[in-house]
Amino acid sequence: MIEHEIKISFQEYGSVKELDAADQNLCQHAVNAMENSHSPYSKFRVGAALRLQSGKIILGSNQENAAYPSGLCAERVALFHWGANHPNDPIEAMAVTAYTEEFALLKPVASCGSCLQVLAEYEKKQGTPVKTILYCLEGPTWVINGIETFLPFLFFEERLNG
Numbered sequence: 001m002i003e004h005e006i007k008i009s010f011q012e013y014g015s016v017k018e019l020d021a022a023d024q025n026l027c028q029h030a031v032n033a034m035e036n037s038h039s040p041y042s043k044f045r046v047g048a049a050l051r052l053q054s055g056k057i058i059l060g061s062n063q064e065n066a067a068y069p070s071g072l073c074a075e076r077v078a079l080f081h082w083g084a085n086h087p088n089d090p091i092e093a094m095a096v097t098a099y100t101e102e103f104a105l106l107k108p109v110a111s112c113g114s115c116l117q118v119l120a121e122y123e124k125k126q127g128t129p130v131k132t133i134l135y136c137l138e139g140p141t142w143v144i145n146g147i148e149t150f151l152p153f154l155f156f157e158e159r160l161n162g
């Protein structure tokens with residue numbers, strides 16, 4: 001038996017104000033994206049914003065449905081919009097934030113496994129890593145560079161070919 005250990009590293013900033021101007025701007029877009037969250041069931045609003053190499057910003061927000069599995073996370077709403085409309089303009093960074101009136105969010109909210117898998121697919125497709133900024137409105141901001149930090153056992157299409 002061989003035991004392996006995987007270490008990941010990410011940066012924590014005490015506040016979004018410690019980020020550079022472009023990343024602060026992207027976080028503000030993620031906050032604005034929450035306005036269009038359709039979350040009557042969870043009352044948990046999530047906003048995502050992608051910054052593309054051209055400077056273009058793409059927004060996504062969680063879209064829930066009375067038939068619960070039909071809804072989609074903010075990250076995949078933004079990422080699939082990118083894939084469908086701007087696939088040749090690489091994603092530089094993605095900011096994700098969340099808010100609920102139900103309780104205080106004191107730590108950044110991380111993306112779900114399905115969104116990370118979609119991010120992995122697109123990182124692989126564009127050939128460059130995406131900086132993910134997990135921004136908490138009242139608390140620390142985490143910056144993660146590249147999907148392999150986030151999801152070390154991610155599934156790539158090579159695995160489909162044996």
Ligand SMILES: [Zn+2]
Nearest residue numbers: 073111112115
């Ligand atoms: Zn998700």
